[in-house]
Amino acid sequence: MNFLDVLRREAELLAMSAIGQPPHKGVPACPGLNLGETVRHVGSGYRRALEWIRLGREPEAGEWQDYPKEGENALDFLRSGAEAVLTELGAHDEDEPCATWWPEQQNHGFWRRRLAHETTVHRTDIQGAAGIEVGAVDDDVAVDGVDEVLTLWLGHKLDVLGVRGSRDSFVAIQVEDHVWLTRCGPHGASAWRVVDPEDAHRADAQVSADPMTMYRWLWGRLPDRMVEVVGDHDAIAQLWALLRLATK
Numbered sequence: 001m002n003f004l005d006v007l008r009r010e011a012e013l014l015a016m017s018a019i020g021q022p023p024h025k026g027v028p029a030c031p032g033l034n035l036g037e038t039v040r041h042v043g044s045g046y047r048r049a050l051e052w053i054r055l056g057r058e059p060e061a062g063e064w065q066d067y068p069k070e071g072e073n074a075l076d077f078l079r080s081g082a083e084a085v086l087t088e089l090g091a092h093d094e095d096e097p098c099a100t101w102w103p104e105q106q107n108h109g110f111w112r113r114r115l116a117h118e119t120t121v122h123r124t125d126i127q128g129a130a131g132i133e134v135g136a137v138d139d140d141v142a143v144d145g146v147d148e149v150l151t152l153w154l155g156h157k158l159d160v161l162g163v164r165g166s167r168d169s170f171v172a173i174q175v176e177d178h179v180w181l182t183r184c185g186p187h188g189a190s191a192w193r194v195v196d197p198e199d200a201h202r203a204d205a206q207v208s209a210d211p212m213t214m215y216r217w218l219w220g221r222l223p224d225r226m227v228e229v230v231g232d233h234d235a236i237a238q239l240w241a242l243l244r245l246a247t248k
Contacts, residue, residue: 001140003112004090007119011082014042014123015075017130023074025129029221035129039074040067042122046081049111050088056099085115102152114152117145121219142211143178149218150180150191153246154239158189163245165189169235172203175214184238205231220244 023036044066051059068077092098094109102110120137127134137145150173158164168185172194179194181203194200209217209227216222220243229236 001144003109003116004086006116006138006141007082007089007112008086010116010119010123011042011078011086013135014039014119014126015079015082017123017126017132018075018078021126021130025131027125027129029125029128029216033125035126036074038122038125038129039078042119043068043074043078043081045118046078046085046115049115050085052100053088053098053108053111058099058101082119085111089115102156104156113144113148116141117148120145121216121221124216124221137212137215139211142215143175145215146173146175146178146211146218147180147193149215149243149247150182154182154184154189154243155191157246158242161245163242165238165242167234167238169205169232169238170203171231171235171239172200172206173214173218174200174206174208175211182239184235184242189242203231204235205229205233207236218243219247 018035018039021035023034023039025035027033027035027038044064047064047066048059051064055063068074089108089112092108094107094112096108097106098108098111100106100110120141124134124137164186165184166186168183168187171182171184173180173182179197179200180191181194181200182191183189200206207214207217207227207229213222213226217227
């Protein structure tokens with residue numbers, strides 16, 4: 001999968017979906033978030049990623065442009081940020097080293113993937129806020145996005161935040177032939193792909209859905225009724241709550 005192509009396509013879809021829309025329109029999937037703030041947030045995120053790469057470390061507050069300049073609208077801010085980050089990432093091979101916030105992947109490929117998914121998720125937010133049909137997410141993108149939210153956000157970000165679950169539990173996540181096993185509890189959270197389907201039988205519960213539905217559910221954009229759940233509902237509720245803390 002070419003994440004640069006995904007990022008380029010999704011950034012343009014996001015911008016096109018926001019054209020002519022009042023910025024105060026709320027995002028149905030994220031109460032408290034509106035269309036204008038989402039556009040600004042994505043444009044700021046592109047610039048923050050650029051500073052990570054250029055500085056070789058996490059940028060401090062004030063070291064990147066967080067808001068449009070005076071006289072610059074949010075859509076121009078978004079598009080110029082997308083163009084800059086696409087140019088920067090396109091000038092380097094995926095495996096070329098650079099600073100990131102995930103110790104396991106310190107290269108430009110991390111940012112290609114991370115920004116592609118960031119843009120895709122928020123593109124669906126913008127379309128929901130605009131009241132237009134939420135466009136499809138390609139299956140290969142969605143499946144990779146499921147892996148990213150489980151391994152990077154649940155399995156890493158929660159540890160960085162020092163957040164723990166209250167009870168030890170396993171939840172299997174199934175998307176067609178792909179299965180992940182998540183473990184949450186007082187000793188931290190982790191997630192990994194299941195190679196032997198029999199290993200998933202140790203789970204206390206299982207959540208199943210098609211790729212795009214699971215992708216959006218894990219990011220908190222869809223309610224439980226959109227996925228199939230079996231087993232211990234408290235274990236699923238704990239996973240859901242921890243994901244909300246990891247991805248907020």
